[in-house]
Amino acid sequence: MQLIFSMKNKIILLPALGLFVLSITTGCADVKEYQKNKINDAEMQLNARKVEKTELNFQSYREGASGANAGKIGGGCGCN
Amino acid sequence: MKKICLTVVGLYFWLLSAFAQQYNVDTSSYKNQNLKLDEVNLVSGYFNQNGDHSAVTGGIGTQKLNDVSNVLELKFVKQNEQNNKYTWDLEAGYDHHTAASQAYVNPLGTSRAWGTRFYPSLNWQLEKANGFNFGVGTSLSTEVNYHSFGLDFSVGKTSKNKNTDINFKGQAYFDKVVLIEPTEFVPKPVESSPSTYTTASGNIVTSGGKIIKVRIPRTPRNTFAGSLTLSQIVSKNFQVALIAEGVAQNGYLGLPFHRVYFTDGSEKIEYLPSTRFKLPLGIRMNYFLGDKIILRSYYRYYTDDWGIKAHTASLEVPYKVSPFVSVSPFYRYYIQTASSYFAPYEQHKSSDTYYTSNYNLSAFTSQFYGINVRITPEKGVFNIPFFNMIDLRYGHYTQTTGLQANNIGINLRFK
Numbered sequence: 001m002q003l004i005f006s007m008k009n010k011i012i013l014l015p016a017l018g019l020f021v022l023s024i025t026t027g028c029a030d031v032k033e034y035q036k037n038k039i040n041d042a043e044m045q046l047n048a049r050k051v052e053k054t055e056l057n058f059q060s061y062r063e064g065a066s067g068a069n070a071g072k073i074g075g076g077c078g079c080n
Numbered sequence: 081m082k083k084i085c086l087t088v089v090g091l092y093f094w095l096l097s098a099f100a101q102q103y104n105v106d107t108s109s110y111k112n113q114n115l116k117l118d119e120v121n122l123v124s125g126y127f128n129q130n131g132d133h134s135a136v137t138g139g140i141g142t143q144k145l146n147d148v149s150n151v152l153e154l155k156f157v158k159q160n161e162q163n164n165k166y167t168w169d170l171e172a173g174y175d176h177h178t179a180a181s182q183a184y185v186n187p188l189g190t191s192r193a194w195g196t197r198f199y200p201s202l203n204w205q206l207e208k209a210n211g212f213n214f215g216v217g218t219s220l221s222t223e224v225n226y227h228s229f230g231l232d233f234s235v236g237k238t239s240k241n242k243n244t245d246i247n248f249k250g251q252a253y254f255d256k257v258v259l260i261e262p263t264e265f266v267p268k269p270v271e272s273s274p275s276t277y278t279t280a281s282g283n284i285v286t287s288g289g290k291i292i293k294v295r296i297p298r299t300p301r302n303t304f305a306g307s308l309t310l311s312q313i314v315s316k317n318f319q320v321a322l323i324a325e326g327v328a329q330n331g332y333l334g335l336p337f338h339r340v341y342f343t344d345g346s347e348k349i350e351y352l353p354s355t356r357f358k359l360p361l362g363i364r365m366n367y368f369l370g371d372k373i374i375l376r377s378y379y380r381y382y383t384d385d386w387g388i389k390a391h392t393a394s395l396e397v398p399y400k401v402s403p404f405v406s407v408s409p410f411y412r413y414y415i416q417t418a419s420s421y422f423a424p425y426e427q428h429k430s431s432d433t434y435y436t437s438n439y440n441l442s443a444f445t446s447q448f449y450g451i452n453v454r455i456t457p458e459k460g461v462f463n464i465p466f467f468n469m470i471d472l473r474y475g476h477y478t479q480t481t482g483l484q485a486n487n488i489g490i491n492l493r494f495k
Binding site for chain 2: 028033035038041044045050054055059061062067068077
C-alpha cells in the first residue's frame with residue numbers, strides 16, 4: 001500500500017500521464033467517417049452502459065472514492 | 081414488492097403499445113420534423129449485500145441489505161431545417177430497499193427496516209450542426225431521511241472531422257439531511273404517558289399506542305462539481321477519453337444515525353468536517369482487437385482532503401458471438417487508503433475532533449467481476465422491430481472488510 005501511494009511513484013506517474021496525453025492528442029490519425037464502422041460499434045462507446053447505473057450507484061455508496069464516470073455526482077443518500 | 085413488479089410489467093406493456101403506434105406513424109410521415117419519442121429505456125436492478133460492519137451500530141453489526149430499482153427514461157428528439165438537434169430527456173426512478181441495520185436506529189431493533197426513493201429528472205440539450213452543444217437539466221430525489229434538488233449544465237464542441245470532442249459539465253446539488261438520530265439521543269417528551277420507542281422517521285409511539293408525530297429538523301448539504309471530458313479517436317479502432325473532475329461539498333457531511341463508540345466506552349453520533357474536496361481523474365480506452373474482440377478499459381485516480389487516496393482499474397472484454405450478440409466478462413479492482421477520521425469500533429479516543437466508524441472510509445480493497453450479455457437482433461427482440469436491445473448484467477462484489485454483494489441489472493431499449 002505504502003509503495004502504491006508513495007511520493008516517488010507520483011513523481012514517475014504524473015509525467016508519464018502527461019506524455020501519454022500528449023502522444024494521444026498529437027499522434028492521432030485523421031479517421032474519415034467511412035472508416036468509423038468499428039469506432040461506431042455500440043460496444044466501443046466511451047461512456048458507461050445504462051445497465052451499469054445501479055452498480056455505479058452502489059460502488060459510490062460503499063467506497064470512499066467516486067466520480068470521473070461522466071455521470072451524476074449527487075442526488076441520493078446511500079445511507080444504508 | 082408485488083406492487084413494484086406489477087408496475088414494471090404494466091410499464092412494459094404500455095411501452096409496447098406506445099411504440100406500436102409510433103412505428104405505424106413513422107412509416108407514413110418519414111420527413112416529419114416535429115418532436116417525437118426517439119428512445120425509451122427501462123433499467124431495472126436487484127442488489128443484495130451482507131457484511132458485519134454497519135455504521136449504524138458503530139462499525140459492528142449486520143449490513144444485510146436488499147434493493148430493487150427501476151428507472152424509466154424517455155428521450156424526445158426534434159430536428160429543425162438547419163440540422164440542429166434538440167433532445168429532451170425525461171427520467172424517473174423508484175427504488176425500494178430493506179436494510180437490517182436501519183432497524184437499529186432504535187437500539188432494540190424496532191425501527192422501520194425499509195425505505196423507498198423516488199428520483200425524477202429532466203434534461204434538455206441542443207446539438208448544433210457546427211458541432212457545438214449545450215444542455216441544462218434538473219433533478220429531484222426524495223426519501224424519508226434525505227431530499228435532494230439538483231441543477232446541471234453542459235457545454236461542448238465536436239471537431240469538424242468528428243474525431244475530437246471536448247465537454248464541460250457543471251453540477252450543483254442542494255440537499256437536506258433529516259436529522260434522525262439513534263433513539264437514545266432523542267430527548268424524551270415530557271408527558272404523563274412515557275414513550276416506548278421512536279420510529280426511524282422520528283415519530284414517537286407511546287406505551288398506549290399513541291403516535292406523536294415529530295417535525296424532525298433538517299440540515300443542508302451542498303455539492304458543486306465541474307468535470308472536463310476530452311474524447312479523441314486515435315485510429316480506426318482505438319479511442320480514448322480523459323475525465324478530470326473537481327467536487328466541493330459543504331454542510332452536514334456525516335449521517336445522524338451513525339454511532340461511534342470510544343475507547344472509554346462512551347457513545348456519540350459520528351462527527352465529520354463540514355467541507356470536503358474530491359479530485360477524481362479518469363481515463364477510458366477502448367480498442368477493437370480484430371473483428372470480434374473489444375477491450376474496454378478504465379482507470380481512475382482519486383484523492384480528497386479527508387485523507388482518502390484510491391485507484392480503480394477495470395477491464396471489460398466484449399466478444400461478438402455474432403453481429404447481434406456480444407458476451408462481455410468484466411473485472412474491476414479498487415484500492416483505497418483510510419480517511420484520517422476513521423477508526424473501528426471502540427478505537428476512537430474521546431479527545432478526537434472528528435470521528436466515524438463508517439467502513440466506507442476505512443482502508444480496503446475490493447473486487448467486482450461478472451458478465452454482461454447484449455442482444456440487438458436485426459429484426460428486433462422477439463421480432464418486435466422497435467424493441468431493439470436487451471442488456472443483461474450480473475456482478476459479484478467483495479471487499480476485504482468482509483462485505484459481499486451481488487448486483488443484477490437489465491436494460492430494455494425501445495427505439
